[in-house]
Every structure is written in C-alpha cells, then in structure tokens.
Amino acid sequence: MTQNLAARLPNRIHDLRGGLVTLLSSVYITMLIPSMLDHNLSTVAATALACAVGTLLFACVTRLPFAVGPGIVPASLVASMLARGVPFQTVLGLEFYAGLAFLALACCGGLQAALRRMPPVLKATGQMAIGLYLLMAALRVVGLGGGNSAPGLHLGAEAFLFLAGLLGVFLVSRSRKWNGYAILAGIAIASVLAWLSNLTPQTSTVPTAPLALVLPDFADALQWRFLGDGLMLLYVVVVDVVATLETMAACAPQLCTPDGRLKHFERSLVMSGVVFLISPFLGSAPLLVFFESLGGVLSGARTLWAAGLMAAGFAALVFLAPLAQRIPVCACVVGLAYVGFIIARHAIAAMPEGSTAAPGGAGQHIPRELPYLVGTAVLALLLTQSLSMTLFALFAVYPLCKHQTGQALRAWEISASVLCITLIGLTAI
DSSP states (O other), X not given: OHHHHHHHHHHHHHHHHHHHHHHHHHHHHHHHHHHHSOTTTSOHHHHHHHHHHHHHHHHXXXXXXXXXXXXXXXXXXXXXHHXXXXXXXXHHHHHHHHHHHHHHHHHHTHHHHHHHHSOHHHHHHHHXXXXXXXXXXXXXXXXXXXXOXXXXXXXXXXXXXXXXXXXXXXXXXXXXXXXXXXXXXXXXXXXXXXXXXXXXXXXXXXXXXXXXXXXXXXXXXXXXXXXXXXXHHHHHHHHHHHHHHHHHHHHXXXXXXTTSOBTTHHHHHHXXXXXXXXXXXXXXXXXEEOTTHHHHHHXXXXXXXXXXXXXXXXXXXXXXXXXXXXXXHHHHHHHHHHHHHHHHHHHHHTOOOSXXXXXXXXXXXXXXXXXXXXXXXXXXXHHHXXXXXXXXXXXXXXXXXXXXXXXXXXXXXXXXXXXXHHHHHHHHO
C-alpha cells in the first residue's frame, strides 16, 4: 500500500500543479465579467460561484480537468443586448432556450455530424485563429495591442511585467525537468515584481457586492423580436465550445484516445449543453470550458484532483473576492498568451497537406484555399478583434475560396456560408 501511495504521489502533485495554473490563469475572468456587464446584475461573487459549480459538474461527468465559467465572447454578446435595453431577466431566458437547443443538438448527434463534415483545412485555420486571438487579447490587456491597459497599472510597467513573466515561461519551458512549472513560474515572476514595485491596484476596481441571483424571464424571452438574439447566442456558444474542445484535442494528446479524439468527447458536448442550460439560474453569462484550461493540462492536470482544486478555488472567491484582486491582471494573462502561442503553433504545424493541393508539382503542397483562409482570419481579427466574427468569416468565405481555386462546392458549405453571412449582418445591425 505504501508503494502504491508513493507511485501515485507524483501524479497527484502534477494534477494539483496543473489545477493551480488553470485557476491562477482564469481568476481574472471573475473580475472581467462583472466589468463587462452591469455590476448591479453580475457580481464577482456570482461569477465565482458559477465557475465553481460549472467546473465541478463538468468534471464529475466528463472526468476531464477543465475549468468552466462565463465565456468572454458570449458575455460580450450579452453586454450588447443589455446596452440595447434588453432586460437582464429576458437575456437569461434567452440563455435558457439557447442552452436547451444546444443540449438537444448534442444529444441527437447533430453537432458531432457537423464536425465530421468540417474540412480539415477549415478546422486547422480556425484553431490558428483561436491561438492568435488569445495572444492578441493578452497583448491588448497590457496595452501592447492597441487596447486599454488594466485599471490601476501604468502602461509601461504593466507591459514590462507581462513580458518578464512571458520570458520566464519560455525559459522554464525549455527545461525537461521543470517545464511543467513554466506557466506557474511566469505568473509568479510577474506577480512578485508587481508586488515589490507596488504596482498592483491598492483599492478594489470591481464591486464586490454580496451574492444575489436573478431568475430568468421565460415568457418575455419568447417574443419574436428576440429570436435573432437567441439564434446568435446559440451559434456563438456552439462555435466557441466546438473550437475549444477540438483545440484541446489537437494540443493535448495526453487527453486523447488512440485515434486522436478527446476522451469522452460526446459526453463533453452534452455537458457543455448542461452547463449552458443552468447558467441563467446562476445569474451568469453562458458557461463554457475556458481556453486557459490548456495551460493547466500542459502543466500536468489530468484527473478530478485538478478540477477539484479549481472548483474549491473559485468557491473560495465567493467569500474572498478582494484577495483575487491582489493578483495582477498582467500576471494572469501570461498564461493566456502562452496558451495562444501553443495553439497557433500547433495549428500551423498541423496544416493539412496534399488532398486539395495544386496539381503538377512534386511532393506535398498546402491546400489551394489555405492562403485565402489564413488571410481572412488575420484580417478579420485585426478589424473586428472578435473571435466569433472571425470564425463566422471563415465559414462565410470558405465556398468562395474553393470556387476561386476551381473546386466543386457542396450544398452544406453554401448553406453554412449563407447562415454565417446572415449572422454577421445581424450583429452589425
């Protein structure tokens, strides 16, 4: 028995280390979501509770060490609805019906069928766009990408702390013995430098109101004028969830089956629908798997031990929200930037070859539509700074890229393109 415990101890340490990395990389979201929405409607305590419940529920069923919480992309969509005067209770009702539709699609196999039909080149380009988006988001937070700097920090100092932490991540990741601590080391370096320099916010910039949940208004959400909002919310969450799980499978082979699929993938899709469905009852924006979870997986997270640590940490923030604000935002996004880099690098290295290559050349070639798709992704990211709009744009232009290269089009590709163009138009309006 002693030998069994000794053999399991290193695995437990790796799990807890990975869970801590994901928790520290995700804690800023509990501050960010209330700042995006009305502080009287979404508080730090409510957001932390939603993260704790979602993480624990998802992990208990899927056995995967992923953090779950309000997604930034759907939260921005919720914020736009609130800005147009849609009542918060009605938004929560729309979340419920969209979550119900998501769960139905996952249970009947509709999402899985759509994934099987997705061309590899489109999937790889989407993953590259996700990686670039996360990297750009981290740079914007610290003022290096044209966005506003985090409250309470000076632009120059904030960028320096972020770059120092990121440099620490890359240096530690080069060590075979200590590479599992790379992200944790980067977060620690940026945090310690901020504390020593007295550059962390001294007062709370986000209200830490007591926990107060708001119930959905199911009847008002059924009005026809909210149909477009509900469909957009559903589509954004579907794209976000599928992209996250596919990216996890591509970048974390240790969590995959021998055929390269994420373990319990179908169960993960169903549980994504479940946590989406319960999010309005927690007074939260739609709950999703965090991309930051990949950082924890790269640091050793494998089992429920990691998920348990994350859930406990989020639960503690319900009562200790001011403590979380002592962790500099520029330190939290160090892990986000590194995860984005890993995702983009893996997607570029895994770009499909040969199947649709230009004829007449020797050896393998890149697909003929790939340069058009990569250009579309980069341009859309720069112009919109929105992941959902970028993914919509990729689906919208894919048939045009195939037609430009002389390839035959399929009915579902044209239908998906028309749907995405319609959703882009609705968002613009």
